[in-house]
Amino acid sequence: MNVQQENVAERLETLVDEWLTQPEFAERLGTEVKSVRSALADQRILGVKRGQPKVLCVPAAFLIPAHLANPADAQKDDGSGKLIILPSLRGTIIQLKDMQLSDAEVLHWLFSVEESLGERPLDALLVGNRSAVRRAAQHLL
Template sequence: MNDIHESTLDDLVGDWLTLPDVADVLDLEIRRVRGLVADRHLLGVKRGERTTFQVPAAFLVTTDDGTHVLETLRGTATLLQDAGFDDAEALRWLFTGQDTLGGETPVAAMRAGRRAEVRRLAQALA
């Protein structure tokens, strides 16, 4: 990944978590977190000086019931993959404001419970 590509994602995403950080926050074993990535419940990229795999912190949601993975991410990630997006491209799309969402990012809309709008947009990309 070149520096321009990485800094663009950094500017869009903001806060990142390593897999051990995700495991700590979710109180899971690291192998379970790797399973969430393998099953596309979480998306991420290798980044940073040591090129460690990291996921956006925005994919974790804290409620009264604790912290969990954003439930609507998996289906949306699958639609983006079906449209030919790799994980870095999917992250860029998820964290870029969309006019049809009033300038809001798809990830912010999903966190606000507007899954259907985001999925319609993602389906239109195919």
């Protein structure tokens, strides 16, 4: 890991409120760890190694209540407590990875206030501003 990547990884510790190991993420999703590994491989989520010993962890903020899957058509909470992975995350991750950003750099961008958005890109995704987030990401080149 080079110095810049180390600095990004250190800053992530202050930007991300809660980290989950793969088993913890799977438990919250109500699925198995192999499904989390599949989500990582499909770039539906990202994680970084942290702690001692180093363990791959994923931000808990990537999980949202199922009834909020489509912010433009939010459904009434059915009280099930079912969580899903934020659907708009995958395209944004792929766009940023195509720009040659590391997983840590992508996470740093998602969890840092983006001036052109006036908020963190993740927060904009959570309220359905996918297009604005992807336009902001284009300016990283």
